[in-house]
Amino acid sequence: MTNPGNEWWRGCVIYQIYPRSFQDTTGDGSGDLKGAAARLAHVASLGVDAVWLSPFFKSPMADMGYDVSDYRAVDPIFGSLEDFDALLAEAHRLGLRVIIDQVLSHTSDRHDWFQESRASRDNEKADWYVWAEAKPDGSPPNNWLSVFGGPAWEWDSTRRQYYMHNFLAAQPDLNFHNPAVQDALLDSVRFWLERGVDGFRLDTVNYYVHDRWLRSNPPLTASLAGTLTETNPYLFQEHLFDKTRPENLEFLKRFRGLIDEYGDRAVVGEVGDEGRSLQTMAAYTSGDDRLNMCYTFDLLGQAFSAAHVRGCVEAFGAVAPDGWACWAFSNHDVIRHVSRWTPPGGDADAVAKFAIRLIACLRGSICLYQGEELGLPEAELAFEDLRDPYGIRFWPGFKGRDGCRTPMPWEAGAVNAGFSVAKPWLPIPDEHRIRAVDVQNDSNESVLAVYRAVLALRRRHPSLARGSIRFLDAEGDVLAFVREAEGEALLCVFNFTGGDAVWPLPGGFEIAEVLDSVGVEAVGFETNVSLPPLGAFLARLVD
Known part of the structure; x- marks a missing residue:
């Protein structure tokens, strides 16, 4: 390990x-x-x-x-x-x-806890899930939505109340305020x-x-502007009150x-x-x-x-x-x-x-x-x-x-x-x-x-597992950074582009050993690292 x-x-x-x-x-x-x-x-x-x-x-x-x-x-x-x-x-x-x-x-609606909770409003587990009264017109208590589509509220005919479900109606949410x-x-x-x-x-x-007070979520600014193209309406809201x-x-x-x-x-x-x-x-x-x-x-x-x-x-x-x-x-x-x-x-x-x-x-x-x-x-x-x-x-x-x-x-x-x-x-x-x-x-x-x-x-290099990270400037779609730990410094360079890329080696950097590379010629490391499309370069720097 x-x-x-x-x-x-x-x-x-x-x-x-x-x-x-x-x-x-x-x-x-x-x-x-x-x-x-x-x-x-x-x-x-x-x-x-x-x-x-x-x-x-x-x-x-x-x-x-x-x-x-x-x-x-x-x-x-x-x-x-x-x-x-x-x-x-x-x-x-x-x-x-x-x-x-x-x-x-949340649990399944088949969980014993939920079966007891839904049985009445005054049993031992009555407050173990998120229950709420309907609005006077019978609609859900607020505008919260389910990630899986539709309102985040399901009507229960036994308790004659709504229960909350962030996902499926078969996944009622537990009441963590209890x-x-x-x-x-x-x-x-x-x-x-x-x-x-x-x-x-x-x-x-x-x-x-x-949210204890079941306040409705506001719409996203982009939703008000009509610029959203999301498949799922859940993403139209700013989720201030139903999570986090x-x-x-x-x-x-x-x-x-x-x-x-x-x-x-x-x-x-x-x-x-x-x-x-x-x-x-x-x-x-x-x-x-x-x-x-x-x-x-x-x-x-x-x-x-x-x-x-x-x-x-x-x-x-x-x-x-x-x-x-x-x-x-x-x-x-x-x-x-x-x-x-x-x-x-x-x-x-x-x-x-x-x-x-x-x-x-x-x-x-x-x-x-x-x-x-x-x-x-x-x-x-x-x-x-x-x-x-x-x-x-x-x-x-x-x-x-x-x-x-x-x-x-x-x-x-x-x-x-x-x-x-x-x-x-x-x-x-x-x-x-x-x-x-x-x-x-x-x-x-x-x-x-x-x-x-x-x-x-x-596994062989502690700097990769637990070391610090310091990003270096790079033009185009190239990512370069240094990982350091226990006296070791590793240079990591990645070319995200579909074409060749050249990354100039910063002044003061000297390659001690190439540890891994993809399509990089082992020539001229004192000045440039030349990377093919999706090329990667990993090297140990001189102390």
């Missing part, structure tokens, strides 16, 4: 496993915990430090497990608690830490700490607390206090906060009594330029000098970055290799998503194959998240690419099959080989 001790998470590399799509061992077409355990050797071979498991808890699966009906039980489609314990033991044997998802902002709710959630977290997990990923961490409330920090301190009781644990939060995500990430990671690290969607979008990457990293450093970021280019919620960033007719493998070199050199921890080490593109699926309620709701303007959730291709020539003997829950495209693990294992030039080499390089 890269960083032993109480700060192993600082600069670590996390590999996200989406269990439903990793490996099936039961023949039902869906992946499971036994399958994930069986494939951990592949994950360990990449040189990562930890795995993040997307939800495997008991759930009706209205939102693929992000609608939890029992926080302490494994859903039968994934196996049992004993299967989880075996996976945890195998991961630890391989030197991998295990981070599990915690979906705390201390008993916080206590119950923290007890469920303790359950997994006692089983030996090493950390948590907190889903939608800035959605926990809502200041009271949220108090719960995060309680959460951090709990995991600190166990020592050597870590927590990473997912921040979805349009227009102010870096500021929120800073607030949530500053000091030593909140989250260890956060990630946002700033590098998970369409923007692919030197200026954008530099802007994100510098902005976070400015607002949170003592905070810590976890950067990611892909995950289970967004189009795979190879598809987002490869222009029509472009070289997807070159983009994949460029991306891993870039993210491995940024200051912060990094999170990789299963299949990106193979350079998998987004799968193009037919409407009838979709399982994601978000995609089904907004099709065809938005095709949902299933295209990045298709099963892992392990063996090109095997039935269903070695994922399952049965029809997979989502199709496996032929363009994924030809990129299977067994094919790439046999090539020193494959995307997989580059991932292993780059992550090995990161």
Whole structure:
């Protein structure tokens, strides 16, 4: 593991496993915990430090497990608690830490807590969810919207009140203003700490607390001007009152206090906060009594330029000098970055290799998503194959998240690419099959080989994992910076353009050793670094 001790998470590399799509061992077409355990050797071979498991808890699966009906039980489609314990033991044997998802902002409407809460207005859990009276005309109490479409309010005929749901109506929001709710959630977290997990990923961490007075959100200025072109009307509002409330920090301190009781644990939060995500990430990671690290969607979008990457990293450093970021280019919620960033007719493998070199050199921890080490593109699926309620709701303007959730291709020539003997829950495209693990294992030039080499390089150089970062001026779409730690200084240069680029070496810089380069001639480093399209250059500077 890269960083032993109480700060192993600082600069670590996390590999996200989406269990439903990793490996099936039961023949039902869906992946499971036994399958994930069986494939951990592949994950360990990449040189990562930890795995993040997307939800495997008991759930009706209205939102693929992000609608939890029992926080302490494994859903039968994934196996049992004993299967989880075996996976945890195998991961630890391989030197991998295990981070599990915690979906705390909401539960399933099938959860016992909600069933009791909706039964009456005066039972023990009546105030465990966000309930509100209708307006005199019967409409919802305010203008809050659901991320998944429509109002964020659902009428319940038993209580004759509305309940709040930031996502599906089947995902009612918990009331974090009630201390008993916080206590119950923290007890469920303790359950997994006692089983030996090493950390948590907190889903939608800035959605926990809502405005007590249920004030309506104002529209965005661009919305008033009629200049928005968003597919989802959720993005027409400035979300001041339905999320990112200041009271949220108090719960995060309680959460951090709990995991600190166990020592050597870590927590990473997912921040979805349009227009102010870096500021929120800073607030949530500053000091030593909140989250260890956060990630946002700033590098998970369409923007692919030197200026954008530099802007994100510098902005976070400015607002949170003592905070810590976890950067990611892909995950289970967004189009795979190879598809987002490869222009029509472009070289997807070159983009994949460029991306891993870039993210491995940024200051912060990094999170990789299963299949990106193979350079998998987004799968193009037919409407009838979709399982994601978000995609089904907004099709065809938005095709949902299933295209990045298709099963892992392990063996090109095997039935269903070695994922399952049965029809997979989502199709496996032929363009994924030809990129299977067994094919790439046999090539020193494959995307997989580059991932292993780059992550090995990161492990050998503490300056990449934990060092400072200092950006250098560069013309055009070129990114240049220096990483420094423990007496070592590394120069990192990246050419985002589709053409050749020349970056003049600043005065006083002298190359001691070239550590990694793409298409850069080992000539003339005293004056210029010449980079081909998507070229990268990493070198150790003379002391």
